[in-house]
Amino acid sequence: MIDARAQQALIEAGRLYHDNDLDAAETICRRVLKGNKREIDPIQLLGLIAFKRNDFDHAMSCYRKCIGIRPKDPRFHYLTGKVHTIRGDLSKAVEAFDAALRCRHDYQPALAWKSVVLERRGDYDEARGLLGPFIKSGVEDAEMAETWARLELHARRPEAAVAIIDRQLQKPAVPPLSREVLAFLKGRAYEAAGEHDRAFEAYRVANDQLPANFDPVDYVRDVDTLIEAFSSTALAALPHGSDRSSLPVFIAGMPRSGTTLVEQIVDAAPGAHGAGEIKAMESIVASLPEALGSREPYPVCVGDLTQRVADRLARRYLADIRKLDRNASVVTNKSLENYRQLGVVALLLPGARVIHCRRDPMDTCLSCYCSHLMPKRHGYACDLGHVAIAYRQYERLMKHWREALDIPMLDVCYEQLIADPEGVSRQMVEFCGLDWDQRCLRPHESKRFAMTLSYDQVRRPIYASSVGRHQRFAKHLGPLREALGETTI
Numbered sequence: 365m366i367d368a369r370a371q372q373a374l375i376e377a378g379r380l381y382h383d384n385d386l387d388a389a390e391t392i393c394r395r396v397l398k399g400n401k402r403e404i405d406p407i408q409l410l411g412l413i414a415f416k417r418n419d420f421d422h423a424m425s426c427y428r429k430c431i432g433i434r435p436k437d438p439r440f441h442y443l444t445g446k447v448h449t450i451r452g453d454l455s456k457a458v459e460a461f462d463a464a465l466r467c468r469h470d471y472q473p474a475l476a477w478k479s480v481v482l483e484r485r486g487d488y489d490e491a492r493g494l495l496g497p498f499i500k501s502g503v504e505d506a507e508m509a510e511t512w513a514r515l516e517l518h519a520r521r522p523e524a525a526v527a528i529i530d531r532q533l534q535k536p537a538v539p540p541l542s543r544e545v546l547a548f549l550k551g552r553a554y555e556a557a558g559e560h561d562r563a564f565e566a567y568r569v570a571n572d573q574l575p576a577n578f579d580p581v582d583y584v585r586d587v588d589t590l591i592e593a594f595s596s597t598a599l600a601a602l603p604h605g606s607d608r609s610s611l612p613v614f615i616a617g618m619p620r621s622g623t624t625l626v627e628q629i630v631d632a633a634p635g636a637h638g639a640g641e642i643k644a645m646e647s648i649v650a651s652l653p654e655a656l657g658s659r660e661p662y663p664v665c666v667g668d669l670t671q672r673v674a675d676r677l678a679r680r681y682l683a684d685i686r687k688l689d690r691n692a693s694v695v696t697n698k699s700l701e702n703y704r705q706l707g708v709v710a711l712l713l714p715g716a717r718v719i720h721c722r723r724d725p726m727d728t729c730l731s732c733y734c735s736h737l738m739p740k741r742h743g744y745a746c747d748l749g750h751v752a753i754a755y756r757q758y759e760r761l762m763k764h765w766r767e768a769l770d771i772p773m774l775d776v777c778y779e780q781l782i783a784d785p786e787g788v789s790r791q792m793v794e795f796c797g798l799d800w801d802q803r804c805l806r807p808h809e810s811k812r813f814a815m816t817l818s819y820d821q822v823r824r825p826i827y828a829s830s831v832g833r834h835q836r837f838a839k840h841l842g843p844l845r846e847a848l849g850e851t852t853i
Contacts, residue, residue: 370396370403373392378409386416393409408427411425411443423447441467442474448460458481475494483518509529509546516553526550547569547573577739580750583754583757590707593666599769602666603711604710605677605712606671606675607715609682609713610717611685612685612697613630613694613718614709617721619700621778622723627698628807630694633793633796633799634801635799636696637696641699652666652708656673693798703720703765707765717795720773720774721778722776723777724832727833732744749844
């Protein structure tokens with residue numbers, strides 16, 4: 365047992381964790397652990413901190429230590445299951461949730477997340493069997509309601525999906541994040557029912573709940589700074605990584621532009637590993653000022669790049685992705701930040717290749733607006749005018765990269781991919797230096813799990829119903845059309 369002073373320190377660490385001051389919370393936990401290395405609360409909190417940082421290896425290590433100390437506590441089996449889920453290892457996730465339920469058969473978090481995994485891997489009947497008693501008795505929590513609504517949509521019962529969502533949204537204790545997710549799901553349900561006016565209103569209400577944290581002036585200024593820092597002149601004068609490894613392929617594009625489908629197709633080729641939305645390059649970019657000992661923030665600090673640091677950071681990225689698949693000849697990264705970071709990619713990894721995904725601007729912007737994107741990263745998405753601004757800046761930045769960078773870049777048009785899947789897929793596979801395989805035409809059959817908003821879409825054969833989606837909402841999109849104006853990519 366820890367003393368009262370250490371207990372009070374852990375309470376403060378928990379507060380700091382919830383305030384997102386992760387470094388301070390970690391410092392307190394490690395200080396407490398110096399007095400008792402088997403004290404479970406600080407170890408668990410270190411796991412939660414690591415999880416929040418997307419450091420899933422460390423999170424898993426912490427949770428396993430907790431299981432070793434207290435093997436009959438369902439919380440820690442449940443938390444390891446969450447890590448397995450995020451990593452896409454759904455079989456191990458189910459095993460972990462089952463272990464939690466053996467500790468306590470009615471442990472609701474494990475029941476809820478097990479049903480999430482079952483729904484995501486297509487085991488709809490089993491998920492229904494798990495959730496049914498809770499739904500019938502009206503004691504489901506928000507996560508259960510979300511999964512049940514998705515199950516109703518899979519069963520083509522959008523009205524039933526709306527009913528369970530409304531029942532949950534009437535509860536005042538529903539957490540804000542769950543309330544946001546359910547509100548967007550309600551729009552999707554109305555859209556599935558063909559009620560596009562009600563769907564658009566639901567999406568509007570959902571977006572109105574999100575924090576308004578987008579400043580168009582700052583956003584444009586950020587792109588200006590990127591273009592200046594990575595001008596052709598600046599790039600020519602800066603050192604480039606010495607390793608010309610062809611292992612990394614970056615899939616870049618706006619959210620909702622087809623990046624998940626493209627990665628799923630490439631992943632089906634022999635020798636390819638689709639890593640998903642990994643944060644390896646984002647982590648490198650975030651650490652650049654410190655790595656360079658620069659007083660300038662990113663991207664201005666790039667002017668201080670040295671050959672030694674370029675090679676060290678390149679080795680770090682290549683080692684990170686090599687760990688994901690020791691035998692792959694290509695590892696794809698489809699982080700949504702990729703299109704903003706191609707300048708760093710070109711400097712550190714001159715052997716890398718880029719697949720740039722394009723989609724009709726109206727469809728792209730509408731789909732961003734109708735999706736629950738992370739507000740802190742994609743604050744533009746909750747306002748159609750702001751989405752248009754973000755799209756035009758993306759367009760401007762991609763034009764600059766094409767002119768300034770000397771790494772290979774393949775443009776893939778979503779609409780062309782849908783119209784000619786074999787022709788475009790062969791082009792992508794060849795561009796990546798891979799051998800063709802007919803499985804690339806059946807990405808929905810892949811056992812790989814896509815941990816993205818599009819996870820349920822890539823389980824279906826390639827379909828055309830999303831092409832021209834904006835036309836079904838035309839009466840609501842005049843301001844978006846006007847704000848977009850003429851686009852150039």
